[in-house]
Amino acid sequence: MTPPVAGAGDAELGWLDPAAPPAPEQVHRVLAAVVGDGGAVGWVTVPDLAESARWLAERGAEVAAGRSRVALVSAGGRLAGVGRWSWYASPTVAVNADVRQVMVHPGERGRGLARLLVGALVDDARAYGVETLTLDVRGHNHAAMALYEA
Numbered sequence: 001m002t003p004p005v006a007g008a009g010d011a012e013l014g015w016l017d018p019a020a021p022p023a024p025e026q027v028h029r030v031l032a033a034v035v036g037d038g039g040a041v042g043w044v045t046v047p048d049l050a051e052s053a054r055w056l057a058e059r060g061a062e063v064a065a066g067r068s069r070v071a072l073v074s075a076g077g078r079l080a081g082v083g084r085w086s087w088y089a090s091p092t093v094a095v096n097a098d099v100r101q102v103m104v105h106p107g108e109r110g111r112g113l114a115r116l117l118v119g120a121l122v123d124d125a126r127a128y129g130v131e132t133l134t135l136d137v138r139g140h141n142h143a144a145m146a147l148y149e150a
Contacts, residue, residue: 011080011116013071013072013120014073016059016060016071021056024049024056026078027052027079028052031046031052032046033106034106035047041101068086068087069085070083071083071120075111079105081103081116083114083121084121085098086100096130097125098133098136102118
């Protein structure tokens, strides 16, 4: 993890290391809370711990294969948010990537953690040579739209 980030209190930003991932229980805490709060991050119902562990393992495999990068933000010594960017699969658009699954635990919102995650994802994608970075957001998610537009 990096040192605390200005404006985000005790938040620390790091990147998923497939050889030393966070505990599945920490990831599950974030996923379950975000989905339970209505977050559109890939599940219709709240995932159980086993599903969260599978999701984490899949992200680790993508990172190990060089297809994705996963940002992790911690606050108060525990995982508070996750976000990722992934390269497009088609060789004709291989210089492009997509931001996916930016999520912050509802109890940690309002502290600038989502802004920290998105900024880190954009900067990291640029450093990896991504020319065009895209994302999808639901039309009624005005808070996310404001974040992404900023």
